[in-house]
Amino acid sequence: MDDPVLLTGAGGRVGQAILDGIGEEYDWRLLDREPLPAAKVPDRVTDADQYVADITDERAVREAMTGVNAVIHLAGDPRKTAPWDSVLRNNIDGTQVVMRVAAAAGVEKFAFASSNHAVGGYETDDRTPDLYRPDDDYRLDGEELPRPGNLYGVSKATGEFLGRYYHDETGMGVVCVRIGNLTKDHPPREYERGQAMWLSHGDCAHLFDRCLRAEYGFEIVYGISDNDRKYYSIERAREVLGYDPQDNSANYTFEGEPIAEDPPTDEP
Ligand SMILES: NC(=O)C1=CN([C@@H]2O[C@H](COP(=O)(O)OP(=O)(O)OC[C@H]3O[C@@H](n4cnc5c(N)ncnc54)[C@H](O)[C@@H]3O)[C@@H](O)[C@H]2O)C=CC1
């Protein structure tokens, strides 16, 4: 892809996982309301390609969107305990501005950072904790209705609806990635739910790379590694995006230490 890619929320955890993995492969526009220290910016990105702006500032978003062909939209309040005023402003209003400006600019592909919390309500008392265990075959696949477990999840489900609307209205390709739990180097420690929805940094970068390269209309996919423990299907992401995750929380102990693949033997 030759045209610039706009990455909102570039300075955050997900943004940095993406830039660590594929930072040299695209012509980025980086937008964040906080200025990015040099260490967070790929070498090829100039000052002119960095926008310190709030996503609710339509004029700034329009400026950043000029000439852009694809967007990865991450900026928002990621806290599951975030209050309504914050998710309304950052996650709903902000997402509506970014999607509206993208659609009006003729952007072809838009990847939206949705969340496991858009469907947290499926984790009912009778399903948990079995749901988080490798031998349980319950799966959400993206076809189910949103069932948020908190107001943050409501805001992410709303972002998905906005994506559906802008796709239907304008034809912009929209993929909503229900991200699990991103951690670096090892799965969340001593946390069954987190290990069932672990997304490694490498798989995160690869997944969003596929969102930029694949062809799609409107999609909802789950963004987790290929964990033995899982209750989110990654089949749709494989099928539509060509997602091919390399990591699995089962390759780590419950405490998060890597398990050696080939233990040495004394056999000749
Ligand atoms: N980290 C995770 O495991 C998961 C993250 N997500 C979603 O992915 C996205 C990124 O999450 P993280 O990187 O973890 O969060 P983060 O808090 O580390 O990064 C968010 C970035 O967005 C910027 N930002 C926030 N509001 C903004 C606004 N109104 N205008 C401009 N910039 C703004 C912040 O300055 C920050 O750099 C969020 O939308 C979050 O809901 C979803 C599921 C799991």
Ligand SMILES: O=C1O[C@H](COP(=O)(O)O)[C@@H](O)[C@H](O)[C@H]1O
């Ligand atoms: O959407 C998000 O989900 C992850 C995982 O949720 P948790 O309830 O298991 O912590 C969370 O870490 C992240 O901050 C949030 O944005």
